[in-house]
Amino acid sequence: MTAPEAESLRVRPAPKRRSEWRTQAxxxxxxxxxxALGACARYAxxxxxxxxxxxFPWATFWTNVVGCAVIGVFMVLITEVWAAHRLVRPFxxxxxxxxxxxFSTYAVDIRRLADAGRADLGLAYLAATLCxxxxxxxxxxxxxxxxxxxxxx
Numbered sequence: 001m002t003a004p005e006a007e008s009l010r011v012r013p014a015p016k017r018r019s020e021w022r023t024q025a026x027x028x029x030x031x032x033x034x035x036a037l038g039a040c041a042r043y044a045x046x047x048x049x050x051x052x053x054x055x056f057p058w059a060t061f062w063t064n065v066v067g068c069a070v071i072g073v074f075m076v077l078i079t080e081v082w083a084a085h086r087l088v089r090p091f092x093x094x095x096x097x098x099x100x101x102x103f104s105t106y107a108v109d110i111r112r113l114a115d116a117g118r119a120d121l122g123l124a125y126l127a128a129t130l131c132x133x134x135x136x137x138x139x140x141x142x143x144x145x146x147x148x149x150x151x152x153x
Contacts, residue, residue, distance in 0.1 A: 034095015072140030
């Protein structure tokens with residue numbers, strides 16, 4: 001084998017790839033910041049609209065319904081209307097809206113109502129929140145498609 005042939009057979013090292021952590025660190029950071037903002041907004045709403053024990057938890061109910069409606073509009077925007085930066089969805093969708101909506105508090109509220117002897121109200125709250133949240137996502141996304149895209153699906 002001649003020297004030029006040996007040179008052409010030399011294996012070149014693969015280009016360095018970014019580590020998994022370096023590609024995921026910005027995502028984790030924007031989710032954390034967005035989650036903190038969303039949770040603060042939710043907490044402010046519960047302070048502004050306190051509910052006595054054993055009553056229907058309207059603040060949590062409307063937080064979840066409004067948050068789900070915004071999720072419906074947001075998903076139409078970033079999947080069908082414009083191409084978003086790769087960090088927009090984790091920041092706003094997972095972070096802000098994930099921190100704002102509060103299905104863990106929803107579960108705690110149901111338990112509190114049951115413990116206060118209001119299992120009937122707890123079951124009504126369970127069903128109403130589920131139906132209203134799912135309906136809000138569906139209606140908001142359908143309305144967003146119609147307004148922003150000009151068509152109906």
